[in-house]
């Protein structure tokens with residue numbers, strides 16, 4: 286199973302997340318994508334961050350009828366830094382091939398992440414162009430190191446077994462949507478988010494069994 290991992294605050298999830306995920310799945314030939322709804326981005330302030338349950342619920346709303354599984358795996362396994370999460374997922378799902386997905390805004394900050402080279406050595410990375418961030422991303426300190434590992438999307442898609450580091454740059458019709466704009470227009474979105482707790486499909490299976498696929 287080729288699986289894309291999109292980590293994020295999802296504060297809240299929006300149509301841009303869904304659209305870039307579906308585009309990336311098509312471009313990279315992925316079977317499914319998991320959205321890792323973060324317990325708290327280590328570089329973002331806690332202030333203004335809606336509860337995890339509300340953010341996860343918004344992710345379920347946006348992922349409807351798509352091969353996208355919103356999860357709270359990091360809260361479940363107790364990781365917060367991406368390098369720890371990705372290593373844990375590779376251990377738990379040894380037969381899966383994972384690729385880390387992120388927008389260009391995150392590439393421009395990537396050198397500030399804990400052991401970012403370790404992230405890149407754990408699995409391939411695909412970066413999705415984002416309006417307003419692409420120039421900074423291309424000029425970023427992480428890109429200076431990562432660019433030697435660049436692989437065209439078309440050849441990545443046809444590779445049987447992936448290796449890392451590998452960097453794929455994806456450029457689609459750019460999507461200007463952002464959670465910041467949504468919060469600005471609707472600061473109380475989370476307080477109206479209610480209902481049954483969502484079932485976290487991947488976490489559920491992770492607790493039940495060791496998947497082995």
Ligand SMILES: Nc1ncnc2c1ncn2[C@@H]1O[C@H](COP(=O)(O)OP(=O)(O)OP(=O)(O)O)[C@@H](O)[C@H]1O
Pocket residue numbers: 291292293294295296297301302305386387388389390391413414415416460461462463464465466
């Ligand atoms: N419109 C978009 N185009 C490309 N990538 C995006 C887009 N929106 C979100 N992403 C990417 O999706 C992941 C999760 O994003 P996140 O949940 O932080 O949403 P956001 O819209 O960037 O939020 P905020 O505005 O609060 O920073 C990140 O890797 C981010 O770069």
Ligand SMILES: O=C(O)c1ccc[n+]([C@@H]2O[C@H](COP(=O)([O-])O)[C@@H](O)[C@H]2O)c1
Pocket residue numbers: 291292293294295321323325326327328329365366367368391397398399
């Ligand atoms: O590991 C780190 O040091 C690190 C620093 C900043 C962000 N991240 C991860 O990057 C992903 C995107 O975060 P965000 O808030 O931009 O949606 C999310 O999975 C975060 O946990 C990870």
